Amino acid sequence: MTRPRRVIVLGGGLAANTFVAQARALGFDGDLDVLAAESRTPYARPPLSKAVLTGAAPPESTSLPFDPAAARFRRGVAAVAVDPVERLVTASDGTALPYDALLVATGSSARVPGPGTLTVRTIDDVTVLRDRLTTARTALIVGSGFLAWELAAGCVAAGVDTTVVTRPAPLARTLGTELAAMLISRARAAGARHVVAADPIVRADAGGTAVAVGASILRGDVMIGAVGCASNTAALPARWRSARAGGAIEIDELSRVRAGGGGGLVPDVYAAGDVTARVLGAGSARSPLWTAAIAQAVRAARTMLEVDGPTLSDDVPYCWTEAFGVEIRLAGVVPSGITPLIDGEGEGGALWRWPGAAAAVNRTMPIPRLKRLTVEPVPAHEPVDTKD
Ligand SMILES: Cc1cc2nc3c(=O)[nH]c(=O)nc-3n(C[C@H](O)[C@H](O)[C@H](O)COP(=O)(O)OP(=O)(O)OC[C@H]3O[C@@H](n4cnc5c(N)ncnc54)[C@H](O)[C@@H]3O)c2cc1C
Numbered sequence: 001m002t003r004p005r006r007v008i009v010l011g012g013g014l015a016a017n018t019f020v021a022q023a024r025a026l027g028f029d030g031d032l033d034v035l036a037a038e039s040r041t042p043y044a045r046p047p048l049s050k051a052v053l054t055g056a057a058p059p060e061s062t063s064l065p066f067d068p069a070a071a072r073f074r075r076g077v078a079a080v081a082v083d084p085v086e087r088l089v090t091a092s093d094g095t096a097l098p099y100d101a102l103l104v105a106t107g108s109s110a111r112v113p114g115p116g117t118l119t120v121r122t123i124d125d126v127t128v129l130r131d132r133l134t135t136a137r138t139a140l141i142v143g144s145g146f147l148a149w150e151l152a153a154g155c156v157a158a159g160v161d162t163t164v165v166t167r168p169a170p171l172a173r174t175l176g177t178e179l180a181a182m183l184i185s186r187a188r189a190a191g192a193r194h195v196v197a198a199d200p201i202v203r204a205d206a207g208g209t210a211v212a213v214g215a216s217i218l219r220g221d222v223m224i225g226a227v228g229c230a231s232n233t234a235a236l237p238a239r240w241r242s243a244r245a246g247g248a249i250e251i252d253e254l255s256r257v258r259a260g261g262g263g264g265l266v267p268d269v270y271a272a273g274d275v276t277a278r279v280l281g282a283g284s285a286r287s288p289l290w291t292a293a294i295a296q297a298v299r300a301a302r303t304m305l306e307v308d309g310p311t312l313s314d315d316v317p318y319c320w321t322e323a324f325g326v327e328i329r330l331a332g333v334v335p336s337g338i339t340p341l342i343d344g345e346g347e348g349g350a351l352w353r354w355p356g357a358a359a360a361v362n363r364t365m366p367i368p369r370l371k372r373l374t375v376e377p378v379p380a381h382e383p384v385d386t387k388d
Contacts, residue, residue, distance in 0.1 A: 003305060004100035004268065005030040008089050009071070010079045010235065011105035012036020014044065014290065015273030017064055018297035019103050020071045026305050030100075032071035035091055037106075039076035040123065041066050046290060048126045049147055050322050053154030055130070059123045079106070079235040084266065101268040101304050104236065104249055104257065105297065108229035108274035108288055113142050114202025116209030117225040120151065129224065133158040136221035140211060142200055143226030144170035146321040149183060151224055152192045153323035163193040163218060165200045165211055174319070176334040179352055179359060186324040229288055231275040240266060245277035245284045252279050253311040255300035270304055272296035278312060291318045291367075316371040329365070332357035332374035341378050353378045 007023070007030060009016045016034055023032065043062040051057035074091065081090040082102070089097045110119035120126050129151075133139070139155040141148050144166040155162040164170075164187070171180035184194060197213040202223065204210075209223045231248040233241050242250045242260035249271045250258045257266040258279060273293035277284040295315050302309050320329045327349075334340075334357040344350040349363030351373075358373035 003028075003030075006098060006100045007032050007103065007304070008097055008099040008101075009034040009103045009105060010082075010089070011103075011107055011232075011273070011275070012038055012073065012075065013042055013105065013107050013273065013293075014064065015105035015107070015275075015293040015297040016103070017042040017066055018294050019105060019272060019301050021065075021067065022298050022301035023305065024067075024070050026301060026307055028301075028305055033097055034071045034073045035077050035079045035089065035097075036073060036075050037078035037092075038122065041068075041073075041075070043123065044290075045121070046320075048123065049120050049150040049154065052123075052126050053120070053130065053151065054157045059127065062123070082236055084237055084269070087268075099268075102270070103297075103300055103304070104269065104271040104275055105273045105293075106232035106235070106275045108231050110225065110229050111227050113225040113227045114209065114211075114223075115204045117142070117202055117223045119225050120147070121229070129154075129222070130158075132222045133160055136160050138220045139163070139222045139224060140165065140218055140220030141224045141226060142202055142211060143224075143228075145174070145226065145228070146171070146319075146323075148226035149187055149323045150321060151226055152187060153190070155222075155224075156187075156190050156192055156324075160222070161193075162191070163195055163220065165195045165197055165213060165218065167200075168196050168198060170196075173336075174334065175328065175330065175359070176336070176338075176340060176352075176354060176357075178340055179328065179334075179361070182361075183321075183323065183326050183328070186326050190324045192324075229274060231277075231286075233275065239263070240269075242277060242284060245286060248277035248284075248286050249275050250279050250284050251276045251296065251312075253299075253313045254303040255296050255312065256303060268304075270300035272300045287317065289317075289319050291315075316374055318367060318371065325362075327362050328359055329367070329370060330357065330359040331367070331370040334359075 042064040078092040110121040138161045141164045152164045201212040211218045241247045255270045257269040257271050274288040277286045318331045340352045350361045352359040
């Protein structure tokens with residue numbers, strides 16, 4: 001393949017920004033056009049449900065390092081269609097842009113569990129929520145993952161009576177039963193209520209919005225959904241979407257797009273970030289997380305420009321959360337049914353370990369060290385050196 005001269009990036013968030021920086025760092029000197037639906041410069045979303053929600057950090061503090069000269073950024077201009085035969089992208093301002101290679105980094109949108117529900121995906125969303133919390137007395141949050149508990153922490157900090165409605169065993173698949181229970185007990189101690197429902201239904205109600213949990217009806221002045229996100233693929237050819245991955249764009253370990261559901265490679269098209277699902281064996285899995293978006297974007301730039309380096313298969317999964325005074329940084333995949341080894345407690349925090357996973361809880365530890373621990377045998381109750 002000859003090196004592309006005209007590259008178009010769809011999306012203006014973390015993955016797009018990382019790709020642009022990496023492509024230039026690798027010496028790409030051709031045309032780079034970025035179509036970005038949002039009119040802001042790239043920003044980090046993780047603080048939105050944490051420090052920005054509580055007011056500890058202003059929205060502007062989320063800006064990502066960004067070089068306006070690295071590409072032609074078209075802010076507030078979305079891609080509306082891609083023609084892979086003519087290799088043309090049509091933009092919302094009516095222009096048609098030809099490409100030699102394409103990066104899809106359109107991210108995802110929050111799923112809305114029912115009418116009248118707020119979600120947090122953008123700076124505008126969190127601004128609306130903060131505003132509502134100034135007058136609300138009660139908040140109802142529907143969702144079982146990190147985001148639900150982070151939002152609950154923000155609502156409690158705002159002095160709002162907060163209830164989280166989750167499916168059974170929230171967080172346990174990601175954190176393991178014991179660490180999940182620790183985080184939830186901190187939430188309860190801080191005043192959040194926890195209601196478990198196999199199938200909560202958010203619905204319009206005479207009194208506004210309500211959640212039906214069995215025969216009970218729960219109401220909040222503010223209703224917030226944290227029930228996952230769906231890949232933004234409306235502008236893309238239907239055959240690129242994967243039904244088995246909930247409509248996400250499947251990529252291989254080199255960030256190359258495969259036509260949906262295990263189809264062949266789509267020539268010169270790459271994808272990174274929340275819009276993707278990684279092909280793994282006979283299936284595929286989404287990983288809508290910060291470090292996955294960066295790794296996929298870096299890999300996409302390398303593959304597009306034919307530069308060797310680690311593949312996505314070499315990467316150890318990593319994620320983090322902060323809520324109710326608990327900061328958890330987790331590397332690897334927590335195995336089910338195995339009791340963790342817990343080293344330390346109190347002021348200095350603790351290190352939790354399982355075969356194949358390690359979590360630093362309120363403890364500072366370099367991410368590479370944490371990742372390395374996932375492949376080291378878990379010792380029988382010995383202190384672990386946490387320095388790099
Ligand atoms: C509230 C919140 C908290 C989070 N907390 C954590 C955390 O603690 N830890 C963690 O690991 N991850 C966290 N994440 C996830 C992390 O932020 C994402 O994985 C990351 O932002 C993905 O980057 P992205 O570039 O793929 O998508 P995005 O950051 O969503 O950027 C995609 C951009 O593309 C734009 N776009 C969409 N369609 C088009 C189109 N047709 N044309 C042009 N542009 C388009 C979108 O408007 C958006 O600006 C959090 C996410 C949220 C929302």
